[in-house]
Amino acid sequence: MRSICRPLLAALLSCAPLLPAAQGNDVPPTDGAALLKWLQAGSYRQWPKESAPHRSLGPHPTQVIAYLNPPLDRSLAAKAAAHPKGSAAVKELLDGGGKLSGWAVSVKTSADSDGGKGWYWYEILGTQAGSRVVAQANGVPLCFGCHTPGRDFVLIEHPLK
Numbered sequence: 512m513r514s515i516c517r518p519l520l521a522a523l524l525s526c527a528p529l530l531p532a533a534q535g536n537d538v539p540p541t542d543g544a545a546l547l548k549w550l551q552a553g554s555y556r557q558w559p560k561e562s563a564p565h566r567s568l569g570p571h572p573t574q575v576i577a578y579l580n581p582p583l584d585r586s587l588a589a590k591a592a593a594h595p596k597g598s599a600a601v602k603e604l605l606d607g608g609g610k611l612s613g614w615a616v617s618v619k620t621s622a623d624s625d626g627g628k629g630w631y632w633y634e635i636l637g638t639q640a641g642s643r644v645v646a647q648a649n650g651v652p653l654c655f656g657c658h659t660p661g662r663d664f665v666l667i668e669h670p671l672k
């Protein structure tokens with residue numbers, strides 16, 4: 512027994528550092544101030560995203576481009592009826608000249624969407640502290656009301672265009 516276990520254990524231990532670390536940056540913080548800093552840092556730009564900005568079908572100003580974190584992207588690809596806790600989307604809001612002018616964010620904070628209350632909603636019209644914050648809470652009716660027809664409150668077409 513020992514002769515089998517020893518090498519197995521050694522192999523497991525040596526592999527551990529190669530396993531992907533818990534991807535902390537993949538779930539945005541759900542505190543307004545921390546989230547703004549996280550957005551400014553821009554790590555979400557490595558997520559799966561739309562290939563180009565397009566006009567929003569919703570009320571989000573002019574051009575938008577959506578980014579989905581890997582758990583949400585996988586869940587949409589699997590056509591899951593409900594997305595896992597930690598699913599998140601970031602939508603960049605661009606002004607007429609294509610310049611970044613704000614963000615809309617949704618983060619699933621519990622396994623149960625609870626009619627929209629299981630999602631944290633955030634929108635800021637501007638990119639700096641002091642810009643107008645439209646929403647920053649779980650269950651904001653303005654946001655989830657319009658997102659209700661989506662797939663577990665997510666509206667963007669998938670596969671991403």
Ligand code: HEC
Nearest residue numbers: 567568569600615616617632633634646654657665666667
């Ligand atoms: C009048 C309808 C409407 C309202 C209100 C609305 N949205 Fe959206 N939202 C959309 C549509 C439509 C999309 C799909 C992309 C597009 O066309 O803009 C979208 C996409 C998004 C996305 C990208 C992920 C997804 O679900 O597709 C986020 C994040 C988002 N909205 C956040 C918010 C937040 C936060 C609020 C509240 C401040 C909000 N939305 C209010 C219609 C709406």
